[in-house]
Amino acid sequence: xxxVSQDPRHKITKRGQNVTFRCDPISEHNxxxxxxxxxxxxxxxxxxxxxxxxxxxxxxxxxxxxxxxPKGSFSTxxxxxxxxxxxxxxxxxxxxxxxxxxxxxxxxxxxxxxV
Amino acid sequence: GESVGLHLPTLSVQEGDNSIINCAYSNSASDYFIWYKQxxxxxxxxxxxxxxxxxxxxxxxxxxxxxxxxxxxxxxxxATQPGDSAVYFCAExxxxxxxxxxxxxxxxxxxxx
Numbered sequence: 001x002x003x004v005s006q007d008p009r010h011k012i013t014k015r016g017q018n019v020t021f022r023c024d025p026i027s028e029h030n031x032x033x034x035x036x037x038x039x040x041x042x043x044x045x046x047x048x049x050x051x052x053x054x055x056x057x058x059x060x061x062x063x064x065x066x067x068x069x070p071k072g073s074f075s076t077x078x079x080x081x082x083x084x085x086x087x088x089x090x091x092x093x094x095x096x097x098x099x100x101x102x103x104x105x106x107x108x109x110x111x112x113x114x115v
Numbered sequence: 116g117e118s119v120g121l122h123l124p125t126l127s128v129q130e131g132d133n134s135i136i137n138c139a140y141s142n143s144a145s146d147y148f149i150w151y152k153q154x155x156x157x158x159x160x161x162x163x164x165x166x167x168x169x170x171x172x173x174x175x176x177x178x179x180x181x182x183x184x185x186x187x188x189x190x191x192x193x194a195t196q197p198g199d200s201a202v203y204f205c206a207e208x209x210x211x212x213x214x215x216x217x218x219x220x221x222x223x224x225x226x227x228x
Binding site for chain 1: 149151156157158159160161164204206215216217218219220221
């Protein structure tokens with residue numbers, strides 16, 4: 001296993017368009033996280049899955065954002081009607097186990113540019 | 116060299132010197148802390164973690180110190196190497212209940228050969 005994989009690495013889209021990103025976590029990792037990172041800032045939590053259940057959502061995740069993890073493996077993050085303020089790096093992370101928190105492994109991220 | 120996080124977000128050190136990166140966290144209830152290293156164009160990479168029942172933890176060339184009284188965390192890197200140049204983030208969270216981590220702004224470390 002080569003780690004957390006995200007696709008695409010870069011996405012340029014026009015304002016108002018919808019975009020979808022994919023994250024493949026490390027095999028058998030139950031937990032999957034989405035974060036957003038803008039230039040010069042630390043990652044900001046968006047949402048978290050335990051297997052296929054979406055357990056936490058940040059207030060940053062507006063109605064235009066939706067995330068799924070249908071089979072408890074890969075996850076998708078969709079942004080509808082993109083705005084210029086959505087331009088950021090979208091990071092996915094996964095961690096093993098349940099209960100007590102364990103180390104999260106991050107992917108390379110998807111850099112979104114809304115023009 | 117030493118930084119104070121938000122007030123000095125950049126740190127330059129000579130190769131071979133020790134580096135100290137500081138972080139002030141915000142939530143006194145946080146009981147789990149992680150230091151991440153992020154190189155340009157890459158996702159954050161785990162360096163070392165510490166639980167709130169510890170004051171110090173050592174890894175390979177790195178040491179994390181936790182002072183819960185003043186909500187302060189530091190990362191010490193021994194014998195800093197050019198490959199250590201990156202942005203370093205501290206993150207705080209809750210082990211048993213929270214699965215979202217709050218990251219600081221980060222400190223950019225530059226190692227001068």
